[in-house]
Amino acid sequence: MAGQISAKAATDPIRLPAHVVVYRQLRDRVLFGEFEPGQPVTIQGLTEALGVGMTPVREALRRLTAEGALEFLGNRRIAVPVLDAKAIEELAIARKALEPELARRAAQRATQADVMLLAEIDRRLDAAIRRGDVHSYLVENHSFHAELNALAQAPILTEMVDRLSLRFGPSLRVVCGQFGTRNLPDRHKDVLAALASNDGDAAAEAMLGDVAQGMEQIRQGLI
Amino acid sequence: MAGQISAKAATDPIRLPAHVVVYRQLRDRVLFGEFEPGQPVTIQGLTEALGVGMTPVREALRRLTAEGALEFLGNRRIAVPVLDAKAIEELAIARKALEPELARRAAQRATQADVMLLAEIDRRLDAAIRRGDVHSYLVENHSFHAELNALAQAPILTEMVDRLSLRFGPSLRVVCGQFGTRNLPDRHKDVLAALASNDGDAAAEAMLGDVAQGMEQIRQGLI
DNA sequence: CCGGGCAAGTTTTGATCAAATTCACATCTA
DNA sequence: TAGATGTGAATTTGATCAAAACTTGCCCGG
Numbered sequence: 001m002a003g004q005i006s007a008k009a010a011t012d013p014i015r016l017p018a019h020v021v022v023y024r025q026l027r028d029r030v031l032f033g034e035f036e037p038g039q040p041v042t043i044q045g046l047t048e049a050l051g052v053g054m055t056p057v058r059e060a061l062r063r064l065t066a067e068g069a070l071e072f073l074g075n076r077r078i079a080v081p082v083l084d085a086k087a088i089e090e091l092a093i094a095r096k097a098l099e100p101e102l103a104r105r106a107a108q109r110a111t112q113a114d115v116m117l118l119a120e121i122d123r124r125l126d127a128a129i130r131r132g133d134v135h136s137y138l139v140e141n142h143s144f145h146a147e148l149n150a151l152a153q154a155p156i157l158t159e160m161v162d163r164l165s166l167r168f169g170p171s172l173r174v175v176c177g178q179f180g181t182r183n184l185p186d187r188h189k190d191v192l193a194a195l196a197s198n199d200g201d202a203a204a205e206a207m208l209g210d211v212a213q214g215m216e217q218i219r220q221g222l223i
Numbered sequence: 224m225a226g227q228i229s230a231k232a233a234t235d236p237i238r239l240p241a242h243v244v245v246y247r248q249l250r251d252r253v254l255f256g257e258f259e260p261g262q263p264v265t266i267q268g269l270t271e272a273l274g275v276g277m278t279p280v281r282e283a284l285r286r287l288t289a290e291g292a293l294e295f296l297g298n299r300r301i302a303v304p305v306l307d308a309k310a311i312e313e314l315a316i317a318r319k320a321l322e323p324e325l326a327r328r329a330a331q332r333a334t335q336a337d338v339m340l341l342a343e344i345d346r347r348l349d350a351a352i353r354r355g356d357v358h359s360y361l362v363e364n365h366s367f368h369a370e371l372n373a374l375a376q377a378p379i380l381t382e383m384v385d386r387l388s389l390r391f392g393p394s395l396r397v398v399c400g401q402f403g404t405r406n407l408p409d410r411h412k413d414v415l416a417a418l419a420s421n422d423g424d425a426a427a428e429a430m431l432g433d434v435a436q437g438m439e440q441i442r443q444g445l446i
Numbered sequence: 447c448c449g450g451g452c453a454a455g456t457t458t459t460g461a462t463c464a465a466a467t468t469c470a471c472a473t474c475t476a
Numbered sequence: 477t478a479g480a481t482g483t484g485a486a487t488t489t490g491a492t493c494a495a496a497a498c499t500t501g502c503c504c505g506g
Contacts, residue, residue: 019285055278055281058278058282059281059282059285062242062282062285062286062289063285063286063288063289065286066285066286066289066290067289068379068382086377087379090377090378090379090380091379093324093377093380094321094379094380094383097320097321097324098317098320101316101320154309154313155313156291156310156313156314156317156390157313157316157317159291160317160383160386167379
């Protein structure tokens with residue numbers, strides 16, 4: 001079966017609990033837009049699709065709803081949240097408040113090797129855009145922000161930002177699906193330059209621009 | 224038994240699922256410091272204490288850990304997180320970034336009735352401080368912020384702030400336990416004045432001061 | 447001879463599953 | 477149209493399995 005879970009590889013020293021595996025699978029699906037906004041999710045459907053019992057599925061769903069990746073539709077129904085204009089505005093405010101601060105701290109701590117790693121990711125990101133490969137674009141873009149945030153050494157703030165990504169992931173996919181990967185400008189080059197010179201203020205400024213642009217893109221796309 | 228759950232009151236029209244009831248109970252306990260930081264929590268202990276099966280308990284714990292209210296200690300144990308200086312700094316940054324914005328929006332929307340409700344809460348808060356009643360102080364202080372944030376009509380930002388409260392709730396209790404309720408200055412009066420005149424900037428400014436003071440209090444108390 | 451550390455056995459605890467129950471929605475009938 | 481009913485899904489429970497922690501006792505070194 002396609003969705004089968006292999007919790008233990010041949011040489012895998014530790015066995016991950018099933019609920020963790022399920023959580024990660026669903027999380028990535030939401031993050032990279034493999035669920036459409038509004039699409040209903042059923043527990044029993046997932047138990048069959050993933051080949052596990054319902055307790056792990058329930059726990060993974062509980063965690064994802066707590067994180068805002070999924071949403072309770074009142075009566076015992078779970079679905080991918082549909083963003084309205086107000087929600088997008090709130091997400092934009094939160095991202096603009098947090099991500100520049102993380103970029104500032106990342107810049108203060110970034111080594112040459114860190115910058116090269118991020119530059120490599122950004123190269124792959126540009127390649128994905130040129131190919132029109134939406135999925136790779138989403139993966140690399142998330143990877144860029146995640147690696148950069150990790151440099152900031154601020155786990156709580158990073159976690160908050162990760163949650164925000166989960167919320168607009170599905171919509172980002174929809175927007176890309178509409179307009180393709182053209183017109184996806186980013187300020188990653190500015191961010192990288194600021195990181196390379198360990199200039200926190202410049203990094204924060206550039207990240208603010210990148211986030212503002214990204215959220216504006218989503219806002220426009222969803223009308 | 225003391226911890227028995229009464230999911231349905233006499234006139235309660237809807238019956239809440241057990242996992243929701245368990246979640247709320249545990250959430251309030253964390254929020255108002257009835258768990259000490261570092262105190263271990265076991266699933267089976269809770270099933271016996273609360274008189275429900277383990278699935279609802281597991282789901283409630285999964286949700287609380289996702290929210291940062293509880294923490295997995297690698298080895299099979301769940302505990303209330305212990306805050307270090309770095310964590311407090313991050314929480315302070317996040318609160319100072321978000322709560323003033325919520326206060327600004329609340330001020331733009333606050334009616335006379337809203338202000339009176341908040342003033343009443345603040346009166347009870349002052350009374351609790353005079354009595355030296357730590358638990359009531361925590362309850363009313365949280366109530367003040369929660370009601371104010373609700374006025375802002377920004378569910379995502381409000382949820383983010385609620386999560387932050389869950390993280391420093393236990394430590395706030397510890398600090399109050401050390402120093403009593405003396406020296407608990409707040410800027411709530413300034414906030415109320417700003418709300419009454421619908422002055423968003425003033426409300427944000429006052430809230431920034433209140434948050435900064437509160438987090439500084441925690442920082443000092445935990446050394 | 448005494449104390450500390452290692453090891454095997456016991457016990458507690460977490461993870462998972464399958465069955466039974468409850469609930470919400472839809473449909474059918476009067 | 478309103479009420480009864482059936483269907484399917486969510487919820488909950490209790491049992492079972494596996495793993496980790498604790499305890500006990502033994503062995504070795506000082």
